[in-house]
Amino acid sequence: MNTQNSNFQAPELYEESFRNSVGTMDETGRRKWVYPRKPKGKFTNYRDYVTYLLLVIFFTLPFVKINHNPFLLFNVIDRKFFIFGQPFYLQDFFILALGAVTSVIFVMLFTVVFGRIFCGWLCPQTIFMEGVFRKIEYWIEGDRNKQMKLDRQEWNSEKIRKRLTKWSVYAVISVVITNFMFMYIVGYEEVFRIITEGPAENPLKFLAMICFTSAFYFVFSWLREQVCTLVCPYGRLQGVLIDKQTINVYYDFKRGENRSKWKKDEDRKAVGKGDCIDCNQCVVVCPTGIDIRNGQQLECVNCTACIDACDEIMVKVGLPKGLIRYATEAEIENQEKFKFTGRMKATTVILTLLIGFLGFLMYDRGSMEAKFIKPAGSTFFIKNGKITNTFIYTLLNKSNEKKTLTIKVLNPKNAEINFFGNEKIILKGDQILKGNINISFPEKEIRFSKQNMTIGVFDEKGNLVDSFETVFEGPFQLVL
Numbered sequence: 001m002n003t004q005n006s007n008f009q010a011p012e013l014y015e016e017s018f019r020n021s022v023g024t025m026d027e028t029g030r031r032k033w034v035y036p037r038k039p040k041g042k043f044t045n046y047r048d049y050v051t052y053l054l055l056v057i058f059f060t061l062p063f064v065k066i067n068h069n070p071f072l073l074f075n076v077i078d079r080k081f082f083i084f085g086q087p088f089y090l091q092d093f094f095i096l097a098l099g100a101v102t103s104v105i106f107v108m109l110f111t112v113v114f115g116r117i118f119c120g121w122l123c124p125q126t127i128f129m130e131g132v133f134r135k136i137e138y139w140i141e142g143d144r145n146k147q148m149k150l151d152r153q154e155w156n157s158e159k160i161r162k163r164l165t166k167w168s169v170y171a172v173i174s175v176v177i178t179n180f181m182f183m184y185i186v187g188y189e190e191v192f193r194i195i196t197e198g199p200a201e202n203p204l205k206f207l208a209m210i211c212f213t214s215a216f217y218f219v220f221s222w223l224r225e226q227v228c229t230l231v232c233p234y235g236r237l238q239g240v241l242i243d244k245q246t247i248n249v250y251y252d253f254k255r256g257e258n259r260s261k262w263k264k265d266e267d268r269k270a271v272g273k274g275d276c277i278d279c280n281q282c283v284v285v286c287p288t289g290i291d292i293r294n295g296q297q298l299e300c301v302n303c304t305a306c307i308d309a310c311d312e313i314m315v316k317v318g319l320p321k322g323l324i325r326y327a328t329e330a331e332i333e334n335q336e337k338f339k340f341t342g343r344m345k346a347t348t349v350i351l352t353l354l355i356g357f358l359g360f361l362m363y364d365r366g367s368m369e370a371k372f373i374k375p376a377g378s379t380f381f382i383k384n385g386k387i388t389n390t391f392i393y394t395l396l397n398k399s400n401e402k403k404t405l406t407i408k409v410l411n412p413k414n415a416e417i418n419f420f421g422n423e424k425i426i427l428k429g430d431q432i433l434k435g436n437i438n439i440s441f442p443e444k445e446i447r448f449s450k451q452n453m454t455i456g457v458f459d460e461k462g463n464l465v466d467s468f469e470t471v472f473e474g475p476f477q478l479v480l
Contacts, residue, residue: 024229024289024299033151034225034289036134037144037281041308050121051131062183067400069430075185083362087398087430089369095361102358106351107234111241113347115248119234120302125219125227128177130287130303133170133220140166144284167221174216178209225288228301235298242296244329245343249302251282251293251324252332259293262317275319282306282324292324367399368465370457372437380473386416386440387474393435395457400429404460409439410467411454416440439472446474 024032064071066085073082081088081096088096110118120126141147141162150159183191199206219227228235242248256276260268268275276293283291285306288299292306304326311321331338372391380389397403405425409415417423418438427433439453453472459465 035144035147036287037285038138039285039305039308043304044308051127062188099358102354106354109347113344115246116302136169170221174213177216178213229299250327250332256323275323279313281309285309369396370466370468372455372468372470387446388438388440389472390438395433397427397431403427406458408456410456414445449476
């Protein structure tokens, strides 16, 4: 796109041929390898702090326990789930489903206002790629120019040594990431046990670890930015959700155009030149290989590397920083200062309420769940003027505390319960207990062949912790 024409127009009027192709592929569809220059600056430092914090959390959480329960565990195989140390069961699946729906709504609303900040600052792909693997690559092979030179040269001793070193370190890190990922699924004790026993005792588990390690290695050593530009659906979703009021990384085309090379002591405004000196540093530093000056693009992950690169150049040539910055499209077009609009405030409030709603669902699910089911094929029997039904009870203690429970019939009245064991039931934290009880009523109390009945479960303090509605069966009676 030719931006040095004195008859300047807004970017949307330019021929946007760049949108017909991916920046990391040539016209034949062949991969163009991206060699981003090592970023530095204020935003890079902030992102590094966030990266280090998230990495510490990732590698620490598997060992954190609350009341002897793992802080986070998603054991799909054994159907064990712990969130913030609280156990979740299949009976709580509706909460997890609602939580998933809430998360999707949160992501959509967050993107509408704040764009792809998640991609550049919090996404695991970005965290590991830019915060771990890319830094190792800089350490072993050097910055952009050295990497390009190394890639072009023959396979001599230097190239073999550097590539083998990088690939070996990548493989080790992929193994470490895989093991910690499995800790979130089966717990760190199980992972240590598998490692100690070796592959002979756990062939399938080791095979799964090898597959995941290979996947991580492939993604971070070769696929890289293609995950963001071709695989991840979030980038495509962004194109639908953002508008002119969405905060994103933008190039201020009204200030920057017409772009031209820098000349010392030149009055650029007097000759109709913009502040962009066409140094191309915002392009060479981009990890997805795009030119941010072309406008908002799906490949942009808002990593802020272009902001730091541009600000560095602006300082050197004595021009104001912020030619590339966090802004809205409306702000760029109208040259107005950014305002936290009422729409943004309302959306932020909604996001906060959604988080609160999800937290409420997680913590207001009750500490006990009880079910009373009649055995298949069973029926009532009458003895000594009483009608008796047998029930199988299932008691689930969702808390981490031991509970002493008693069972009572709330409705109808005058029920008699016969326990097959102790009347007081002791249930440990995070325990499921099953048993049988007989419930009897005087014949005169049962007026229908299927009588509605409510059974309550009480703790040692006499508080009702759960109730269950079921049906008590009796002989058919004609009620006049």
